[in-house]
Amino acid sequence: xxxxxxxxxxxxxxxxxxxxxxxxxxxxxxxxxxxxxxxxxxxxxxxxxxxxxxxxxxxxxxxxxxxxxxxxxxxxxxxxxxxxxxxxxxxxxxxxxxxxxxxxxxxxxxxxxxxxxxxxxxxxxxxxxxxxxxxxxxxxxxxxxxxxxxxxxxxxxxxxxxxxxxxxxxxxxxxxxxxxxxxxxxxxxxxxxxxxxxxxxxxxxxxxxxxxxxxxxxxxx
Ligand code: 3PG
Numbered sequence: 223x224x225x226x227x228x229x230x231x232x233x234x235x236x237x238x239x240x241x242x243x244x245x246x247x248x249x250x251x252x253x254x255x256x257x258x259x260x261x262x263x264x265x266x267x268x269x270x271x272x273x274x275x276x277x278x279x280x281x282x283x284x285x286x287x288x289x290x291x292x293x294x295x296x297x298x299x300x301x302x303x304x305x306x307x308x309x310x311x312x313x314x315x316x317x318x319x320x321x322x323x324x325x326x327x328x329x330x331x332x333x334x335x336x337x338x339x340x341x342x343x344x345x346x347x348x349x350x351x352x353x354x355x356x357x358x359x360x361x362x363x364x365x366x367x368x369x370x371x372x373x374x375x376x377x378x379x380x381x382x383x384x385x386x387x388x389x390x391x392x393x394x395x396x397x398x399x400x401x402x403x404x405x406x407x408x409x410x411x412x413x414x415x416x417x418x419x420x421x422x423x424x425x426x427x428x429x430x431x432x433x434x435x436x437x438x439x440x441x442x443x
Contacts (some may be wrong), residue, residue, distance in 0.1 A: 229354045237359050238342035239240060240321045243299050244362070244390070246274045246406055248438035250417040251303060251392060259423050260287035264295040266428035267418065269433025276301040276323055279310055283293045293320040301343070308334035315339060323413075325366050327351070332358050343390055347371045349380060352387055362388045362410055369394025374402050381408050397437065404442050 252275055260277070269273055275298060277288050284302075285402060291300050291433050302314035303323035311334040314322055320340055324331055327344040335342040336359055345364040346352045348371075355363055365371060368391035372379075390440055391403050391414030403412045417434045 230371040231360035236336075237361055238336055238341045239336075239361050239411065240343050241362055241388075242300075243245070243301075243321050243341065244274065244411045245299075246272055246398060246439060247411055247412055247441040248272065249274050249276050249301065249390065249392075249413040250435065250438070251278060251413050251415045252373070252418045252423070253280050253415070253420055254283050254287040255281055255420065255424065257283040257290055260290045261294050262426075262428050263418060263423060263431065264291045264298050264300075265342055266431040267304060267435045268295065268298055270437075272417065272435040274299040274301065274416075276303040278302075278304040279306075279314070280304050288314070288317040288319060305335070305342075306423075307331060311335060311338050311383070315337045323364055325364070325380055329353060332360075332386040335360070349384070352380070352384060352389075356384070356387050361386065362390065364413065365389045365391040365393075367393025367410075368403070369399075372408065374399070377403070377406050377408055381406070397434065400441055 244304040275282055299320045301321040301323050302319040305322050305324045322342040335344055343364045344355050344360050344365040352363055388408050388410045390411050390413050395412045395414040396416040400412050403409050417438050418431045422430050
């Protein structure tokens with residue numbers, strides 16, 4: 223066999239695959255201003271049948287919210303989102319995150335996510351980014367921001383060229399268009415803030431959150 227000039231084989235890598243944790247059609251993306259809202263919020267989602275939540279690292283209360291949910295609410299999978307730098311990975315893991323989500327994925331962040339003890343949904347918005355992340359061991363990617371990036375048409379167009387990659391589109395996904403995303407075979411779940419928007423949390427409208435969670439949980443997975 224001709225070996226001259228061959229590169230050494232890359233050692234087989236471990237997959238960072240969140241699929242077993244994403245058992246719901248919708249991942250509610252939640253931004254918490256007051257840590258005290260975290261537990262009632264998680265209970266409201268569970269009451270509607272949604273047993274997964276992504277808490278974004280966009281507020282000073284975020285990590286305390288994650289800790290509170292993990293300590294007090296059983297049976298809910300807690301992702302930490304808006305992870306933008308390696309230090310965020312450290313903080314999220316220390317708080318007990320079950321999985322990590324990034325809006326985009328520079329190479330140093332991809333490395334930190336790959337090294338983390340829990341799986342990740344790294345963000346991408348282009349075909350090249352998706353291919354790079356898949357090659358680094360991430361078989362499920364967040365497409366963000368989904369609607370501006372091309373939405374359902376983008377995802378439909380990559381089914382054949384990227385048959386092994388699945389996506390969780392987020393950003394502009396809502397109760398009106400979620401079903402058309404979920405109808406695509408390369409969509410594992412969708413994410414979005416419409417189930418538990420900041421205004422509903424601020425107003426203490428947990429009944430409304432439960433009602434929207436119930437509709438979201440009933441979507442096809
Ligand atoms: C995210 O971080 O995934 C988005 O901010 C959620 O997008 P949406 O508010 O448009 O649902």
